[in-house]
Amino acid sequence: MKTSIGGRAAQYVIAYLFMLVALYPIVLMIASSFKTNMEIFSNPLSLPSSFSFETYKKLWETVPFADFLWNSIFVSGVSVLLITVFSALAAFYLARFSFKWSGLLYFFFLIGLMIPIKLGIVPLFLLMKSLGLLGTLWSLILVYTASGIPIAVFILTGFFRTLPVELEEAARIDGCSHFQVFWRVLLPLIRPALATVVIINFISAWNDFFFPLIFIQKETLKTIPVGMMMLFGEYETDWSLLFAGLTLSALPMIVVFLLASRQFMEGLTAGAVK
Incomplete structure (x- = not known):
């Protein structure tokens, strides 16, 4: 019509x-x-x-904003990389190989979507302390990776299952191994799903305030959400500095979304049009 x-x-x-x-x-x-x-x-x-740009210059002089920015980029970038690699491998295995415990294993990942990870803050704190990671950026990376893998596996498994099996059969006839089929044939076809996973988990890690507040005590290791709290004074607040910090902190998210927006939109609308 x-x-x-x-x-x-x-x-x-x-x-x-x-x-x-x-x-x-x-x-x-x-x-x-x-x-x-x-x-x-x-x-x-x-x-x-x-x-x-005096406000921006003052911002870099007032607080160690460069450290905050680098910490957020490092934590979010490494977390997203680990989530993407591990979840893509797990999703490929769940979608293409049938074994006795495949349904139970897939349900195990889905449980991660149902149970908020913040409920386990005390065991996580004790775990990071026993591993000697408390007060380091790797404590955040491990938590974000563990919390981001379930939704990534859920998204990628659905996309892998929509791909024709004939593509893999043709690749194996040409001599490709399982990993070559995954890397060279299937992975390029699920770029919309990968972009969706990257954007969702990058924003989640970048904006998180809770875990950096609990795990990080050293000022130079704080991420932007926690570091920005230093701009709030006890009796007064320099709002121009605060808005400058918010503007700079939003730029990486905008850049990531612009780079992956086309694939992200294709991922959201996949299956809507036949």
Whole structure:
């Protein structure tokens, strides 16, 4: 059924309105980072009177923001890499090989989606302490990897099962091993699912406040969500510094989403159109 010109125009208008609503807080945050505290309180919704990077320069001098930024990038990047590698291998095995405990093993991964990992904070704290990882970035990486694998396996297993078995049979006839079939044939075909896994887990690790607050005590090892708390004073807060920090902390997430957005959208709509 064809959509009329008026109906299509109305759809575009609604879409642009939603886009403006979504982008407005981001624009307001960036604009506020160039304002002084007085401007923020007197004209919170206006553009800054002048554009100067003094606030950003002051931010790097006030707190070790470079350390916060690097810690967040390292933790989120390594966690996503480990999640993607391990979950892709596990999902391929579950989707393509049938064995006695395959259903139970798949259900074991699904349990990770049902039980919040924060419920086990005390055992996790004691585990990291016994392993000598408490107060290190690797404690965060291991927790994020363990919490991110279940949803990644769930997504990737579904995508692997939609791929035709004939592709693997043709590859094996050509002499490919199981790993070569996985790496050269199937993995390039599930890029939308991989992009979905990367974006979901990167944002989750990047924005997490709870585990860095519990596991990290050293100031130079804090991630951005916890490090930004240093900008809140006991009696007053420099809001321009805070907005500058929020702007810089949002940039890596925006870059990751832009790089993987096309594959991400294909992953969300996969199967909707035949």
